[in-house]
Structures are given as C-alpha cells and as structure tokens.
Amino acid sequence: MALEFKKVTAVVSEQMTVEDAEILLDWLIKHPRGRINLSACTHLHAANLQVLMAARPRISAWPRHAPLAAWIKAALTP
Amino acid sequence: MNPLLDQFITEGRDILQTIGERLLQLEDTPDDSALMGELFRLVHTLKGNSGLFDLPEMTRVLHAAEDLMDAVRDGRRPFDRPVADRLLEAMDFVLALIDEIGDSAEAAPPNTARHANDALELANALRGLLAAAQATTPTATETEPAATPAPSPAPAAMPLEALPSRIQQELTQRLEAGEPLCWLTYEPEEECFFKGEDPFHQILQLGEPCWRRVSSREDWPPLAELDAYRCILRFEAILNTPAEALHEHFRYIPEQVRIIPLQPPAPTSASSSEPPPDAETTWSFNVVLEAQREILGLTDNPPWLSGRLRAVATTLEAAFASIGQVVERDALEQALHSADASHSSQPLLNWLDEQQRRGDTQLPTAASPPGAPAEDIAPPPEAQEPQEPIKFGRRAEDRLAGHTLKVDQAKVDRLMNLIGEMVVTKNALPYLANRAEEVFGTRELAREIKAQYGIINRIAEEMQDAIMQIRMMPVSFVLQRFPRLVRDTARKLGKEVRLVMEGESTEADKNIIEALADPLVHIVRNSLDHGLESPAERSAAGKPTEGRLTISARQESDRVVIEISDDGRGIDPDRIRRKAYERGLIGEPELERLTDQEAINLVFAAGFSTAEQVSDLSGRGVGMDVVRNAIACVNGAVELHSQLGQGTRLRLSLPLSMAVTNVMIIESAGQRFGVPMDRVAETVRVARNDIRTIKRRLTTVLRGRLVPLVTLNDLLALTIEQVPNDDDEFAVLVVRIGADHLGIIVDDCRETVDIILKPLGGVLAGLGGYAGSALLGDGSVLLVLNPRELL
Amino acid sequence: MKRILVIDDAATVRLYHRSILEELGFEVTEAVNGLEALERVAEGDFDLYLVDINMPKLDGYGFLRELRGKDMPQAPAIMVSTEAGANDQKLAFLSGANLYIVKPVRPERLASHVLTLLGMTPNGRGAPS
Structure with a gap:
C-alpha cells in the first residue's frame, strides 16, 4: 500500500501501483478538497496519473524525483 | 453485402477448405516441408484478410494459429496429433464465423464479440502448444498486433507554431545544430492497463524531453463516473532521440505511437506556386524520406544494389515533387551515378542532406493542420484527423445503418415463443366461458368472457403478425449463391x-x-x-x-x-416407366396404366435416380x-x-411462415388428435350405406368423384370400430395427399385451433405418423397427425 | 495514367488495394505471386509496386531482388506486411523496397503514400469524386 491518508492529505510513498488508482479515486471522490503529498513518490502507474488529471487535487508537495515531477507538473498544470 | 466482404467470405471458405485438406495430408506426411510451407502461408493469408475487417475474434485465433504453424514450420515444435486437432478446431471456429458473416447479409461484417471467449480459449490452447515447445518467446499479448485495427493516433500536423515562441526558437536552434529531434505522440490503447502495461513508465524511460504535454483523448467525466482503468491518456513530447530508437522503444505497440522527425524550419518557399501541403501529405513525405534515409544507411553490397539505389532516387524525386518541390534532376542524376559507381549510398545521402539543408523544402513545421486556425493550441479531435482523401465503403455504410436495429436472433425467437404461448393461453378463454355457463350457470359472465376473448384474440393475432414480419427475409438470401454455383x-x-x-x-x-x-x-x-x-x-x-x-x-x-x-x-415418361419397373418401384399393370404425368412424378419415389x-x-x-x-x-x-x-x-x-399451425381437432377411439388444416380439403358426413367396398377397399363417391376411404383406427393400428353419429353417419376428413384426395373416417370432427407445433422429442422422436404435439388451452396435450406419413 | 502493380496471393487483399487505387484514378494490374509479377513487369513498365511478403512460388523479397537486379527504370515499391517487426522492415529495405507498411492499411493512409511515391502534388491529390 503506497497510500497513507491523513485527514485531508493523502501521502504517497515510493511506487503507486495500478491497484492504488482505485483507492486513490475513491478517496478523492470522498474528499473533494483532499490534497496529495507526492514528495516521496518515485513512480506512479499511469492509471494514477489519469485519476489525478481527472480530479485535479491540490498537490501539497511534488515528487523529489525530478523527471517524475516534471511530467506530473506538465500533466496537472497545462 | 459489399463486394469486398463477399470476396473475403468466398476466398475464406476456399482457403479453409484447403487448410483442412492440407492438415489431413500433413498427418500422413509430417515431414513434407513444402506442404508445411503452404499451410503456413494459407493461415497467414487468411489472417491478413481478416485484418481488413473489424473481426478481432477471427484475427486473434488465426494469429495464434499462424504463430503455431510458424513454430512447426521452423521445427521448433513437431507436427503431431494435438497440433492437427487444435488447428482443425480453430479452422472450424473460423469457418463458423465466416458462415455467420455470410449469413448476416449486412453490408458490414456483424459484430462477433460474443465469440470473444471462445476465441480467447482457442488462441490460448494454440499458444499453449507453442509454449510447451519454447518458453522464451515474448508473450502473446505483447507481440500480437492489436486484434482490432486500433484507431491509429491521428496523424495530426504538428502545431509547432502553437508552441511558445521561446520553445520554438530553442527547437530551431537545436535542429540547426543537427540534433535528431522527433515529435512523439503516444496514445495508449484503452485496455492497456489490463495487459499489464504502464504507459507512464514507457514515457519516463525516454529521458528528458525538450517539450511535453499530457492530455486526455476525451473530456474527463465527473469523478464519480471515472473509469480509472480505461486509459484515455495522450502523451506528446519532442525528444532528442533518433526516430529509429523511438520506433525500437515502442516496437510492440507501433500502432499507438506516431513518431515524426523534425527538420529545421526554412523561409517559406517562394519558388513554388503550389499550396502548402496538407498534414497527411507532409506526414507521408516525412515517413517516405525517413525510409529512404534508412535504405541509404544500409551497408550491404548485393547484386541488385544499383537497382535499389535507382529506386531510392526515383522515390526521393517523387517525394519532393509530392510536396511541390521540383528537384534539380542533374544533381540527383550525378549523385546517383557516383553512388552507383562507388557501390555506396553516400553520394545520394549527401545529395539528400544538401537538398534538405538548402531549405527549399516546404517544411512540416510550417504546416498548420488542415482547417485549424494557427492559434489553436490543442486542435479539436476532428481537426486532428486528416481529411480523408477517399471515402471507403465501410465507414459510409456504417453510418447508414442507423435506421436499422440489429437484433440477436435468439431474442426474436423468444418473442416468437412467448406469443406462441399467448396464443395457446388465450384459447383457454372459450373453455372458461363454457364452464361459466354450464357449470356455474352465469350466462352473462360467459358472454363477457367471450367478448374479451374476441379482443385478446385480435391483438394476439396482430402481435403474432408483427413478430412474424421481423422474421421475414428475402429469398435472395438463398438465391445469391446461385450465380457462382451455376x-x-x-x-x-x-x-x-x-x-x-x-x-x-x-x-x-x-x-x-x-x-x-x-x-x-x-x-x-x-x-x-x-x-x-x-x-x-x-x-x-x-x-x-x-x-x-x-x-x-x-x-x-x-x-x-x-x-x-x-x-x-x-x-421422358417412357424412360421413367422403364426405370421404375426395372427397379421394382412399379409392377407390370402400372407400367401400362400410368399417365405421363404420373410417370414423371415417379422421380419423387424413394430410390429413384x-x-x-x-x-x-x-x-x-x-x-x-x-x-x-x-x-x-x-x-x-x-x-x-x-x-x-x-x-x-x-x-x-x-x-410464408411456419410458426403457428392451424389444426382441426378430431376424435377417434375416445382420443383427440389434430390434423393440419392445410392438409384438410373438407369434412363431410357419409352415411354407412354410401360406403362401398371396391377391390377390398372402402370408397365413397363425393360430388361425382370416387374417394378412397380409410379409418383412422386402422391407420393407428387400433382394433376398434369407428363410431357413427345417431343418424348412422360417419365423420370423414378429406385430406390432400399430393394431387389425390383421401377420406379418413374418424368418430367426430371438432373445432379448429391455432397451435404452436413442437416436434416430438426424446423416445417419441422416431415415431412416424405424427407431425408433433401441441399444448391446448385447457392444458391437455394434442398429438398432431401427419397424414402423409400415416399412409 | 499511372500504372500500379498489386502483388498479393490473397484475392481479398488485391481487391481491397485495387478498390482504393482505382478510386484514385490509377490503372491497377494484379499478380498473385512474385513469379507472375515478374512476367507482368516483363510486359510493361509500372510506376509503383505494392508487394506482399508471403506468397507461394516467389515471395515479395525475392521479387524485389529480381526486380532491382534488372536494367530498367526502377519505380518505387511499397512492401505490405502483416508483421510490424523491425527485422522485417530491414529485410524489406535490403531487398529493395522503398517503404514498409503494415496491414491492414487504412485506405487514406495507403492513398497518401501512393500519392507521395508517385510524386503527385497536393493539387493532384484532391478528393476524387
């Protein structure tokens, strides 16, 4: 499990798998103002990227892993 | 049916037949490599054909069969009984699909998606045989070209102009510095997540791009309706990577990516009066140019090198002409000549570099997508699709199909059964009316029930008619094969x-x-x-x-x-008489007596040819x-x-229709039977005195015609006398047998009813003399006789 | 009129290509294998070849090698394959193909390449009636 939920923030650790997408989506539906902390994330499966793009949550921290951050930023801030 | 589909079906059947024959031959001579080669090619051809249509199930099975045959041909897997069995099974499946398509009489092939599971199982079974032989080949799902001709990513023009000018400048500089920049568009197929793919991972592996964009191919739905596992992402990037490397990276999913090498921009071509090429033209130009570069990059020196180089030169000249650039023939000729002389592609490569560097080229980077305004950052999907230069039958016809609803045959059959039961059930109402009157003495109620019955009866008949209409199909369905057959x-x-x-x-x-x-x-x-x-x-x-x-x-x-x-x-009636006599079908008296027409009808006799x-x-x-x-x-x-x-x-x-049969109910030996009305000519009462015995056969005269009589009890092998009515008259059912009439003596003729005739099943199926059985309105079962077989 | 030789052992594929090419106004000749294609070539020049790979008697590679070995005008050739492998493409190019495309070819895509290889300008490309 790469997701840890703290009140209004979901903290992502390391790798988000394809299964996590469903969990992330559920949580975002229940928490429309939820934030995502991606700082520890090293990779997320494309399904998660898709969920993030559809939900556009606030990102409280971008991944420290620069190439990943660049792509996610491009996807979420066109 | 459109001619292409028609051709596909005809050729498909031929190929399948040959495949079947070859498989059987190969079982006898498993070492015959020519036979093996032919078999592979046949399967391969059929697979290629199926790919022209939207028939993913067929393509899937054929693809697996082809892979298996390939392994067998290369000796990676012996040709044995399981292989033959599986392949024959697969070909049966394909034939069934082809038959189904042939039967649909639609312009476009019918949707065969309900066979998807069977297809998958067959394909897996085929690949199972393969896997047993070699465990190292890539898995099926990876190498299999998308079974559905996946909609290729739209070959949009690159709206480089739409990019921020800072990036445009940077790109121009890098291009002029000779960097091999490529524009990549990657649209992962919708089901890719289920195949274990992670498109984002693919993209991240490409390294840092000069520019990137991630978008969705559709508008995002409200979050609650989002299907997280249906991929609708689109990745775009401009990368400092040679096109070949990108092709290699995406080699398993070439249909999901578009890779366009960029070239340095140039001043707009003033020499040409041609309008700027459209997106599709430019794209094609780029693909062709890239291919020629690759060919010129080959270092082998085969005997046909000279011809190959000349073909490249011809191709290059044509490609430039296609975007409105006339090349200097002399320079090209010269480059070709020295390439030919030195057995090296280099002079032509130099020429090509020069040609492109001179910037005479109308550049793809300058091209706007057709019809899309330049400031349009993300062109709407319809603008991305290149204008189709030609219309092809399939699509146009798909659109026309809108007014027709395709319904699964099983659904219509169900309706048919339901209306059948309704017809039977409604027949219970007259019984009910009679009971109301006779048992409960309420004549009023009986009349009302009868009135309601009249209405229900009418509606049921109309419904029946309407459903029958759905099942109607033109005779052309069976006639269409005759031109070829004849x-x-x-x-x-x-x-x-x-x-x-x-x-x-x-x-x-x-x-x-x-x-x-x-x-x-x-x-x-x-x-x-x-x-x-x-x-x-x-x-x-x-x-x-x-x-x-x-x-x-x-x-x-x-x-x-x-x-x-x-x-x-x-x-020739005489020849028929003679033959029939020789075969013992008729005796000597008939030989003389039979009329010509009767003689001709003998060809219908069993065993006559x-x-x-x-x-x-x-x-x-x-x-x-x-x-x-x-x-x-x-x-x-x-x-x-x-x-x-x-x-x-x-x-x-x-x-016209066989769903509902009108039968007359008759009584004999205390039982009720049905006789199809279309067999009944008339019903009459014949007094005992009017029945004569001629040559030991019962006969009577009806309207001046001699009609032979039989008793139903005799026909049913019952040793019971038929019962006459109080006036000593027998009820006679006159039935038509071919052109003849025959009277069947029964105890009583009753009403006629509409029934749904069901063939006798189980042990009774072999019972001759019965057309089937039907359920009556009062719940009893009626056996329906088949007079022709009874006699 | 430009003449195109369509070489494929599958009648369905030949019909498919023919219908696209004729709609563009080209004259189409068919051959069912490489040997027959060489006979057609001996009878007259073509402006373009559409070549299948797998064929009985003489396959597409063999045909192209023979063709490119001839001392005659060399028209462009498109190799039409069912495989998307990089190896097949290389083999096609080595044998003398100028373009390698994978079946099933979308009509508009094929049309585009054919027009490019025949040097038809955008003006010449308009939508045929």
Whole structure:
C-alpha cells in the first residue's frame, strides 16, 4: 500500500501501483478538497496519473524525483 | 453485402477448405516441408484478410494459429496429433464465423464479440502448444498486433507554431545544430492497463524531453463516473532521440505511437506556386524520406544494389515533387551515378542532406493542420484527423445503418415463443366461458368472457403478425449463391447456361428460407446435370447453345412459390416407366396404366435416380425424394412438370411462415388428435350405406368423384370400430395427399385451433405418423397427425 | 495514367488495394505471386509496386531482388506486411523496397503514400469524386 491518508492529505510513498488508482479515486471522490503529498513518490502507474488529471487535487508537495515531477507538473498544470 | 466482404467470405471458405485438406495430408506426411510451407502461408493469408475487417475474434485465433504453424514450420515444435486437432478446431471456429458473416447479409461484417471467449480459449490452447515447445518467446499479448485495427493516433500536423515562441526558437536552434529531434505522440490503447502495461513508465524511460504535454483523448467525466482503468491518456513530447530508437522503444505497440522527425524550419518557399501541403501529405513525405534515409544507411553490397539505389532516387524525386518541390534532376542524376559507381549510398545521402539543408523544402513545421486556425493550441479531435482523401465503403455504410436495429436472433425467437404461448393461453378463454355457463350457470359472465376473448384474440393475432414480419427475409438470401454455383457447375460440365433470377425480394419466414437452401441447390444441380444439354446436343436439337435456367419467386396469397425451370431436354415418361419397373418401384399393370404425368412424378419415389451414370455433382442417387421430403418438412409441396424436349419446371410452394399451425381437432377411439388444416380439403358426413367396398377397399363417391376411404383406427393400428353419429353417419376428413384426395373416417370432427407445433422429442422422436404435439388451452396435450406419413 | 502493380496471393487483399487505387484514378494490374509479377513487369513498365511478403512460388523479397537486379527504370515499391517487426522492415529495405507498411492499411493512409511515391502534388491529390 503506497497510500497513507491523513485527514485531508493523502501521502504517497515510493511506487503507486495500478491497484492504488482505485483507492486513490475513491478517496478523492470522498474528499473533494483532499490534497496529495507526492514528495516521496518515485513512480506512479499511469492509471494514477489519469485519476489525478481527472480530479485535479491540490498537490501539497511534488515528487523529489525530478523527471517524475516534471511530467506530473506538465500533466496537472497545462 | 459489399463486394469486398463477399470476396473475403468466398476466398475464406476456399482457403479453409484447403487448410483442412492440407492438415489431413500433413498427418500422413509430417515431414513434407513444402506442404508445411503452404499451410503456413494459407493461415497467414487468411489472417491478413481478416485484418481488413473489424473481426478481432477471427484475427486473434488465426494469429495464434499462424504463430503455431510458424513454430512447426521452423521445427521448433513437431507436427503431431494435438497440433492437427487444435488447428482443425480453430479452422472450424473460423469457418463458423465466416458462415455467420455470410449469413448476416449486412453490408458490414456483424459484430462477433460474443465469440470473444471462445476465441480467447482457442488462441490460448494454440499458444499453449507453442509454449510447451519454447518458453522464451515474448508473450502473446505483447507481440500480437492489436486484434482490432486500433484507431491509429491521428496523424495530426504538428502545431509547432502553437508552441511558445521561446520553445520554438530553442527547437530551431537545436535542429540547426543537427540534433535528431522527433515529435512523439503516444496514445495508449484503452485496455492497456489490463495487459499489464504502464504507459507512464514507457514515457519516463525516454529521458528528458525538450517539450511535453499530457492530455486526455476525451473530456474527463465527473469523478464519480471515472473509469480509472480505461486509459484515455495522450502523451506528446519532442525528444532528442533518433526516430529509429523511438520506433525500437515502442516496437510492440507501433500502432499507438506516431513518431515524426523534425527538420529545421526554412523561409517559406517562394519558388513554388503550389499550396502548402496538407498534414497527411507532409506526414507521408516525412515517413517516405525517413525510409529512404534508412535504405541509404544500409551497408550491404548485393547484386541488385544499383537497382535499389535507382529506386531510392526515383522515390526521393517523387517525394519532393509530392510536396511541390521540383528537384534539380542533374544533381540527383550525378549523385546517383557516383553512388552507383562507388557501390555506396553516400553520394545520394549527401545529395539528400544538401537538398534538405538548402531549405527549399516546404517544411512540416510550417504546416498548420488542415482547417485549424494557427492559434489553436490543442486542435479539436476532428481537426486532428486528416481529411480523408477517399471515402471507403465501410465507414459510409456504417453510418447508414442507423435506421436499422440489429437484433440477436435468439431474442426474436423468444418473442416468437412467448406469443406462441399467448396464443395457446388465450384459447383457454372459450373453455372458461363454457364452464361459466354450464357449470356455474352465469350466462352473462360467459358472454363477457367471450367478448374479451374476441379482443385478446385480435391483438394476439396482430402481435403474432408483427413478430412474424421481423422474421421475414428475402429469398435472395438463398438465391445469391446461385450465380457462382451455376457458373462453376456449368463450366465443369462443359455446358453453357444463362441463369435468370426473378422476384429475389420476395419474403418469407427465416426458417422457410433456410429450409429452401439445400433442396434448391439439389434441384439446380439436377437441372444442370440432367436437364440442360451440352451445346452440341442443343444445336443439334435446333436450340440456342446457351441453355436457360430460371429461378423465380413470388408470393401467392399466404404461400411463397418458387419455380425452377429450364429449357433442357425434359423428362421422358417412357424412360421413367422403364426405370421404375426395372427397379421394382412399379409392377407390370402400372407400367401400362400410368399417365405421363404420373410417370414423371415417379422421380419423387424413394430410390429413384434418373442419372445414367453416377455423376460427381448430384452424387449417388440422392434423388428428388430427398427434395420432396425436405420441402414437406416445412409444409411445402412440390410439383413437377416436364415436356419432352422442351424443358422441366419444378414448382415449390411453401407457407410464408411456419410458426403457428392451424389444426382441426378430431376424435377417434375416445382420443383427440389434430390434423393440419392445410392438409384438410373438407369434412363431410357419409352415411354407412354410401360406403362401398371396391377391390377390398372402402370408397365413397363425393360430388361425382370416387374417394378412397380409410379409418383412422386402422391407420393407428387400433382394433376398434369407428363410431357413427345417431343418424348412422360417419365423420370423414378429406385430406390432400399430393394431387389425390383421401377420406379418413374418424368418430367426430371438432373445432379448429391455432397451435404452436413442437416436434416430438426424446423416445417419441422416431415415431412416424405424427407431425408433433401441441399444448391446448385447457392444458391437455394434442398429438398432431401427419397424414402423409400415416399412409 | 499511372500504372500500379498489386502483388498479393490473397484475392481479398488485391481487391481491397485495387478498390482504393482505382478510386484514385490509377490503372491497377494484379499478380498473385512474385513469379507472375515478374512476367507482368516483363510486359510493361509500372510506376509503383505494392508487394506482399508471403506468397507461394516467389515471395515479395525475392521479387524485389529480381526486380532491382534488372536494367530498367526502377519505380518505387511499397512492401505490405502483416508483421510490424523491425527485422522485417530491414529485410524489406535490403531487398529493395522503398517503404514498409503494415496491414491492414487504412485506405487514406495507403492513398497518401501512393500519392507521395508517385510524386503527385497536393493539387493532384484532391478528393476524387
């Protein structure tokens, strides 16, 4: 499990798998103002990227892993 | 049906037949490599054909079969019994699909998605045999080209102009510095997540791009409706990576990516009066140029190098011309000449570099997508799709299909069964009315029930009619195969035949139409084989050398009538008499007595075949009796007329629909039976005194005609006397058997009812004399007699 | 009129290509294998070849090698394959193909390449009636 939920923030650790997408989506539906902390994330499966793009949550921290951050930023801030 | 689909079906059937034959041969000679090669090629060809249509199930199975055959051909897997079995099984599946497509009579192939599971299982079984042989090949799902011709990513023009000018400048500089920049568009297929793919991972592996964009191919739905596992992402990037490397990276999913090498921008071409090339042209130009570069990059030196180089030169000249650039022929000729002389591509490569560097080229980077305004950052999807230069049948017809609803046959059948039960159930109401009156003495209620019954009856009949209409299909469905069949058969027999078909749009119930197919083929073959003469024989008889075969269909009241006539030699009644006598079908007295027409009708007798010699067409004496029985099965009748030397005419008359049967209920030996009304000519009462015995057979005279009589109890082998009424009159049911009438003495004739006739099943199925059974409104079961078989 | 030789053992594929090419106004000749294609080539020049790979008697590669070995005008050739492998493409190019495309080819895509290889300008490309 790469997701840890703290009140209004979901903290992502390391790798988000394809299964996590469903969990992330559920949580975002229940928490429309939820934030995502991606700082520890090293990779997320494309399904998660898709969920993030559809939900556009606030990102409280971008991944420290620069190439990943660049792509996610491009996807979420066109 | 569109001609391409038609061709596909015809060729498919041929190929499948050959595959079947070759597989069986290969079982005998498993080491025959030529046979093996042919088998592989056949499967391969069929797979290629299926790919032209949207038939993912068929393609999937054929693809697996092809892979297996490939392994067998290369000796990676022995050809053994399991391989043959699996392949035969797979080909049966494919044939069934082809038949289904052939049967659909639609312009576009029908959706075969419901066979998806079978296809998957078959493909897995085939690949299972493969996997046992070699564990190292990439898995099926990876290498399999998308079974559905996946919609290729739209070859949009690159809206580089739409990019921020800072990035444009940077790109220009890098291009001028010679960096191999490529524009990549990657649209992962929707189901890719289920195949274990992670497109984002693919993208991240490419390294840092100069520019990137991630977007969705559709608008995002509200979050609650989002399907997280249906991928609708689009990745775009401009990368400092050679096109070949990108192609290699995406080699398993080439149909999901578009890779366009960028070239440095140039001043707009002033020399050309041509309009700027459109997106598709530019794209094609780039692809062709890239290919020529790759060819020129080859370092081998084969004997055909000179020709290859000349072809490249021709191609380059054409490609530049296609975007409105006329190249200097002299320079190209010179480059070609020195390349040829030095056995090296380098001079041509130099020429190409020069040609591109000179910037004469109308550049892709300057091209706007057709019809899209330049400031349009993300062109709307329809603008991304290049204007289709040609319209192709399939798509256009798909759109036209909008007014027609395609319904699964099973659903219509269910409706049919339901209305059948409704008809039966409504028949309970008159019983109920009678009981109301007789048992409970409420005449008022009985009348009301009868009135309601009248209304329900009318609605039920209309519903039945409406459902029947759905099942109607044109006779052309079975006739369409005849032009080919007649042509091929006639050719085989060395005869000249013109086929004339009339009334192909006449409609009848699907079951009737289907029941017609085999008898018709047989009749037509008979006609070609025995009826029509050879050209020489015809001209000797003073006829045109080309024989004429006519198949006409029309509706006559509630029946559909099909006539097959030829202008051939006709049937010789004397020869029939002789043959029938020789075969013991008739005795000496009949030999004299039979009229010509009666003699001709003998061809319907079981075991009669007029063929002088067994021909490979009509086979061994499968005669007209088979035809007559097949037609009789759907309550049809056959009449044969023939004029010696003039020709033969067969007239098939069939009901328009066979779903509901009107039967008369009769009583005999204390039981009730049904007799189909279309067999009943009339019902009469015959006084005991009017029944005579002539030659030990019961007869009576009806309207001046002698009618033979039989008792039903005799026919049913019951040793019970028929019961007359109080006036000592017997109830007689006069039935038609062919052209004859026969009186069947029963105890009583009752009302007629509509029933849904169900064939007898189980142990009873073999019981002759019964057409089937039906459920009556009062819940009892009625056995329906088949007078023809009873006799 | 430009003449195109369509070489494929599958009648369905030939019909498919023919219908696209004829709609563009080209004259189409068919051959069912490489040997027959060489016979057609001996009878007259073509402006473009559409070549299948797998064929009986003489396959597409063999045909191209023979063709490119001839001392005659060398028209562009498109190799039409069912495989998307990089190896097949290389083999096609080595044998003398100028373009390698994978079946099933979308009509508009094929049209585009054919027009490019025949040097038809955008003006010449308009939508045929």
